[in-house]
Amino acid sequence: MSPTTEASSAPRSRPRRRRSRLQRKQTRLAWLLLLPALVAVGLVALYPLGRTIYYSFTDQQFLSGIEATHWIGLENYKDLIHDTLFRDAVVLTVKFTLITVAFEFLLGMIIALTVNSGFKGRGVMRAMMLVPWAIPTVVSALMWKWMYNDIYGVINDAGVRLHLISHNVAWIAQPNTALGAAAASDIWKTTPFVALLLLAGLQVIPTELYEAARVDGASAWQQFWRITMPLLRPAILVALIFRTLDALRVFDVFYVFFGNRPDTQTMAIFAQDTIVGTGDVGYGSAACVAIFLIIGLFTVIYVTFMRVEQQ
């Protein structure tokens, strides 16, 4: 039975009962199909999450087994609200996310459009597109750190040679260039993810639409805004959500570049340092829950924005 059209072809005399029975059958089938994926994610995530949320209400320590753990209610959260370090971490991470997601999206779109078009260089673009994504994050961060070095780094060397900068710059050490340096490295690493998703989305758009538009005299720009963007919306939404999610949890590049510098702590570094370094699992778990809520907020904003636009 076709799930979406059966109702319309049912005879008028008994539409309601048929539809509801069918709906129930559909719903059951749908949940059955969903079950394996939900169970898989649930198994891996539910117990750990439950534990994290539980710990956030206690004073659990990393090195435990000697002192008892106590339930302390909302103490951790109260401390978190007043914690300026955490606040700085949130601000920094959000700034980083906005910069990187914007650039990744822009670059990813350009790359996807290029590879999708009949442009001559697209074969090479296509091959090299995934290279940054294929390199392990830790190795990539280390590589970029050494490219940024102010004595033997290639970025300074090339920059001076090409007269783009007058002398070597300590990109990582100086506070005013630190965030940009980290962002450039992360954008390099993760643009392929966005580009690939957008490219896949572009592939699904039927070419007849473009032909029809061209016949009607629409310019390339108009075609882009009237045909491509609307039809690309689902792919854009997915790319935005997952990139934002990942950017808000950024850890590796900041840790490798800056260690535990107070002015470049991201939320994830704050959480990790609190749980493992300081050993305060309770407080760190509360930070993790806060991070989860912040990320959730971004997701809600995206979805609302996209849905409103659609209407």
Place this chain on the structure above:
Amino acid sequence: MTAAAEATTEARSVAKVRVHKPLRKRLARLPFYLLIAAIFVYTIFPFYWAIRSSLTPDGDLFATPLQYFPNSPTLVHYREVLSSGDFQRALLNSTIVAGSVTLISLVLGTVASYALGRFRFRGRAFAMYLMLSMTIFPQIAILGALYTMINKFGLFNTLGALIFSDLILTLPFTVWVLTSFMAALPKDLEEAAYVDGASPFQVFYKVLLPLIAPGLVTTGLLAFITAWNEYLYALSFTQDPEHHTVTVAITSFTSGKGLTFEQPWGQIMAATVVVTVPLIVLTLILQRRILAGLTAGAVKG
């Protein structure tokens, strides 16, 4: 003027027009080409630098003035890396883990996306966000609990532990991306098949699945690479080189002796290239699948 002369003059004027138009068009496209070139350099140069570093002997790696092309290229790093039994083992482990994770993600993901993308039922949006929300915690948050679980299941220091925990990284976006592909297909697509008497499973397998092939390849590739590059769980849940994955192996290289801080950069770069090249080849092969596009018949029919 004779007809022949007229024809020649006409031909010449047409030729003149043909010469001018492409030139103007080419100039108008110049900023576009420059932009593409800049993006190309940004994307490729670090990888070129990695390759150059892998071919440079240790002493010259960071010597100034920098050698953009190694003065005395050497294969010694590749030899060190490829002859290392541990590294080969790590390659095998990574392949097994990433392959299994991808397979499981695709199977579970396509089935789930069929439900989420082609059915209308209450709780559909809730299910999607539920799946998403279970994964947006920093990795450190669930590390401790995962560790306990893995010990309880007796999976510590096995590849099973990694396959299990990497699913949390790949399953959500696989489900989301495939759902958007499924949802984008025309609504009356299945109707023809149902009229012919097909079951939902056959509809899924024979009609829908081929049409979302670009989505399958995309998510498969992304899932594979995500699992391949995963570092924290691989580090925390394995104990000995027998079970290390490539990411842990690369970061464990030492130059031997009691050199606790030295990072053998040449080896690390050689290993990175060794690890990346198959992924690029795989991508090249599969990219044709992505760019193949839809079969006209299935859409129109």
Place this chain on the structure above:
Amino acid sequence: MKYRRFLVLAGVVGVVSLIASLAAVSVGNARPTASPTAAKASAAIAAPPVPNAAKLKKKYKGVKLTFVGDNAVGGSHVRDLALAKRFTHDTGIKIKVLPHPEKSDESYSQLARNFSSHSSAFDVVMMDVVWPGAFAPYLVNLKPALGKQAKLHAAGIVANDTVGGKLIAMPWFGDFGILYYRTDLLKKYGYKAPPKTWSQLGAMAKKIQAGERAANPNFAGFVYQGNSYEGLTCDALEWVASVGGGHFVDGGKASINNAKAAAVLNLFRSWVGTISPRGVTSYGEEEARIPFTNGNAAFMRNWPYAYSSGQAAGSKIKGKFSVTVLPHGAGAKSVGTVGGWQLGVSKYSKHKPAAIEFVRYMTSPAVERFNAITNSNVPTIPSVAKLPAVRKTNPYLKPEIASVARVTRPAKYLKSHYNQGSKIIYQGINQILNGQDAKKVLPRIQSQLNRLLR
């Protein structure tokens, strides 16, 4: 169908790569990978015999111990395996060697998780020198059994490993900070000897850098570990302790806020961007070693490990550099911060006496000599450091250097809060290096530390 073809293709690629890697594994199965010199050295001298072997065999034969040892790859693991093999051969006690994770954080986490769960999985564990304070509640008191042997080791390290009167770890390797300098450049600019005081270092570095920069714009006078991480605590401790500014925490109370400490920290602050590169506040061990071994720095503070890469074939400074103790302030002594590793026995081990015997063997003079010669591990026993064979493979163990006063970080006072305390210290000092006035930052560090020490 297109997607079926894709599945087949993916399957083929997967199978092919699987077969290829399996074939490669069987062909090149050289586990573990050791550098050729290490392998040669290990073959050259054998692991020393176990004293008292017969008695141990009678008592503990058949006991199985798990030893969390050194990194999985390289000479360290070879060394561990060789020693374990010898021990098993002589005493019948089976040793399973588990290499610890490469990253220090992860290594700490592994031990922390094991102790927190009261697990008996680990019997003997290898610990960084700043961990005994945190792990003290979970470790066996080794004083009754090994107190006498501990007297052979450097007193400073033993004191570090004694918490609450209990000796909860035995020193095993003892890194310490030293000053590397370019002998050829000193000669070129008319200096007869390496600097003895910090101000001398400053003057020499300034002159050499100015001279060298004419031809080499990338040249730096002095490099060290200035990043906001544990390494900075080590470096800064040397600066402060060598001018009479205390040891961050003395007698259980924070002591970092004093005029001498402020003066030397502000001195280092003035050097950032002048004789030290601006980026030094982001340097770790490698970022300092690389410019030095490539000829781009005149002075470097680093651990002894950098010596061999400076002398390696292809090094730009081979034969052109030497080492000495770090400079000191007027009226004070040179010091070196202790790095290195200790061995401890878990309180939850099921075979504590046998485990203690294994630690006795591993920290004996004979084994430390073996480690130093085959793996360039810095011995913690001064008499071993004096042996000519050891000094030959570790030239930085010249008596003037090996006898430098060792200073330890305040791990035994901060105990399980060490990481937090160290973070307060290195974050604050990193801020000073980046431009803040030490006189404003030190009081803050002091009060925060005191809060932890309560």
